Amino acid sequence: MAETEHRPTNFVRQIIDKDLQSGLHNSIKTRFPPEPNGFLHIGHAKSICLNFGLANDYQGTCNLRFDDTNPEKENIDYVNAIKADVNWLGFTWDGDERYSSDYFEQLYGYALELIDKGLAYVDFSTQEQMREMRGTLKEPGTNSPYRDTPIAENHKLFEAMRAGEYKEGECCLRAKIDMTSPFMCMRDPVLYRIKFAHHHQTGDQWCIYPMYDFTHCISDALEHITHSLCTLEFQDNRRLYDWVIENISAPAVPRQYEFSRLNLEYTVLSKRKLIQLVDEHHVAGWDDPRMPTIAGLKRRGYTPASIREFCLRIGVTKMDNLVEMGMLEACIRDDLNVNAPRAMAVLDPIKVVIENYPVDQSETLVAPNHPNDESKGNREISFSREVWIEADDFREQANKKFKRLVLGKEVRLRNSYVIKAERFEQDQDGKVTTVYCSYDAETLGKDPADGRKVKGVIHWVDAASGVPAQINLYDRLFNVPNPAGAEDFVSTINPNSLQVVNGIVEASLTNAETGVAYQFERTGYFCADPDSSAEQLIFNRTVGLRDTWGRTEGA
Template identity: 75%
Template sequence: MADTDVRPTNFIRQIIDADLKSGKHQSVHTRFPPEPNGFLHIGHAKSIVLNFGIAEDYQGTCNLRFDDTNPLKEKVDYIESIKRDVQWLGYQWQGEPRYSSNYFDQLHGYAIELIEKGLAYVDFSTQEAMREMRGTLKEPGSNSPYRDTGVEENLELFKRMTAGEFNEGECCLRAKIDMASPFMVLRDPVLYRIRNVHHHQTGDKWCVYPMYDFTHCISDALEGITHSLCTLEFQDNRRLYDWVLDNISIDCHPQQIEFSRLNLQYTVMSKRKLNLLVEEGKVSGWDDPRMPTIAGLKRRGYTPASIREFCHRIGVTKMDNQVEMGMLEACIRDDLNASAPRAMAVMDPVRVVIENYPEDESELLDAPNHPNDESMGTRKVPFSRELWIEREDFREEANKKFKRLVLGKEVRLRNAYVVRADKVEKDADGNITTIYCHYDAETLGRDPSDGRKVKGVIHWVSAADAVAAEFRVYDRLFKVPNPAAEEDFFSTLNLESLVIKQGFVEPSLQQATSDQPLQFERLGYYVLDNQAAEGQLVFNQTVGLRDSWAKIEQQMQQGATEA
């Protein structure tokens, strides 16, 4: 389900428009081809929105195809997580999910065809020797001593490879192209290697597995893909993509088009680095809310609409750049500001006693679920003599800029009464344990009947009815904008990226669900953790009410300039 508002065009859509106008294609067929070696991240979301969105906008089709050519790193759990993420983002693939392994028989046949044409050979060189023979960007490579082996001998050797007669790493099948090519990818790339490992789809049928560059283009062609969209790091690989299809007997020849990948600040987009974070216990798992994975964003309270909107806002270009985290956060703020119900929570509680409120009485006050959307209705919030408020909302002394509760002065309780702080009680260490107040019974609601103005409004929870809850407050996972550029990216981890607080929420939140983000008034947007034990209220912070990082970064830049 793509968003309905009109989006600006881009160079990919311009190519598609021209292809349809010229009659080169009658319809559009794209694909999303993830490797199931980890969870999808926000960078994959950009590709999902692009591929599925284009197919939808042009009334075409989009396949989900798993690039499962390296069973050493792949897991069925990853496959299932990818399916969930695509559907959660609002998209549905054409037919059943496809796998590159569906085409292993055809791929093997095309490898034999290349051997028969004298365009592939079995190489027994070691990896070190092949690396040396490959040359450099400034120097051409040198031919392998096995490059001129005859066709019949290569056919026999490949047959023996397929039969499992050689050890892993003993030999491989290489394309015979040009060792002097200025494009490294065309210097006799490996097409097949030996892997004595069980495959999650084909079992033990194969002990030779095709490489990505050989598999991808043929899989695209077999599926009738019209436009094969991939990121810029595969730009040079397009030469090999075209070479393979030009030299085998296949009718379809898709067009590969490259676009810039997403680089998001204060996190990493490499699945290898993300996997290291998981394996080293730096995060709780692939779906840790600090991770840029789709599962992590979902657990943190991001919505599919906010992620789609983010992908639309950053656009599609051929220029690599760093996208500010604030842009992603702005998208979820915009979405939740309009859609998230309001509630009250206190995360660092201090006790308030309203001395002139009857001890054995309480009342239910009306509170709107959304201040600008009457269709969301109202809820009943209990009010009693004893309340919890945020410790930071009280000062014994403060200047005029402090718009909260101050000793001897008044403040309004959200959706309730005006109260005045009269005195405090402290423990042996001098910490305030209780604030004693008086309330004005004539000030219920937002407009006090006596007409006096109260500048501050604070939130609260009735102590008698409060429900204990845990709050997980998140910050950027890394301390620097581009941790991937650091030699030791672990050293840039933000050790304060997770702060856990214990507090209280109003009783209505006992019915909270993990698929409904909330705005805790004056605190930020939160969602019930989808892994919380039954009966426990654990809320993950989605994002604050405003971009506090923008101010921090501005101060850091100003400090650097002054230095």
């Protein structure tokens, strides 16, 4: 068994430790079973990290198995996207990916086995009739008139269903369990339904498809899964899981264990709600950087390491809770603060003209790629008579707390000279357009020789070599911590979740690679968007340098 003492324990690890120590299992085998009907989100990442992480820590194996039993909503594009997301997060599944459809013939055989044992029957009731017979949480259900159909006849009817002799919705196969059970999932649940739909793996071979609760447990048994982990909404369904395994000639007896699903502030993780956001064009698609999908987080600049660390920090429990968005943002800040190279960009530019700097002169300065890591080397930045600075970094008058450029006072340009604001110009609306400064040529890379103190340091971009760029300032998609609990979650969308500004970036960013994060000094962490090009640079804000939401809420 792997050394796990350095990792936080949880009830799942305690179960595994006990099973291995008792000899119930010699090794563990887990699985991640996504349905290929959409993109994975941060909640799936928790399950991925749990299942693959346990397999890695205990030197076991983890299968990637697609729950592909609903062909009307599934397609191969989702399959490929899910595989890419799992790989991007840093995990590799055991052997080839698997599909529930790989087992359709065996599942069909197990259904016949239940029929032949008198534990399943073909029901011709309508959906409305079945709903009425099902009862309520307070009232028991009533038996279907087809419940006592003879075994031999049920066998023939089910074979006829497979042969396509009935229309969709005309009949289904149900388990014969207990219509008076206090657990609704045990009131003769449907095992198979008819669907004349093309399947991305089996084509038109089948017109009957098994339900999830029947398929999942048998797939686990066929793959000899030792610990089948799922979220708490499947807790009651464990009774059906166990009932199916107990009543068929399964090759193994897997066990299901439930943990709390991830609920994250300022977002929704319901697939239905995510689809609504996409379909109603509240976002630009599944990989919109405001979406909690793995594709969206990746496009925004989140790293696999930061997501794995987040999943480790939130832990695994049976208690539902709402995780603070600040925890996810702290994980990416911690990662990028150590690993992201530095660069300079001006998001709201005004021009600085250094009047005593030679008009035709330009020089190359050296700036560290990381202030605390010399191994990351240096980069060259150009400097000339005109530079861009942030509009917020200049004021005509300011108190002592303002440590940036003030008329008549000095400030240091990062990795460059000390300048002094002499005068400025405004447009007709009163906005400052140009600040005229002088510079001290003796201050490059050192404090002024005359002992005067310059407290402020601001970033800048050379006007001669700086490159225009579209900067997408992404923020939280919703204005309230729990939008899923709102009567109309769409009404809680943050209208300022995306602001697009036209900035200027240093020339080194012309070759920025997609997915590589940078710290724009004094501004935040950004990465090049996949649509970015040398002709049109586009950068997405991953996260600010500080949690401004937390400060606002605490004010």
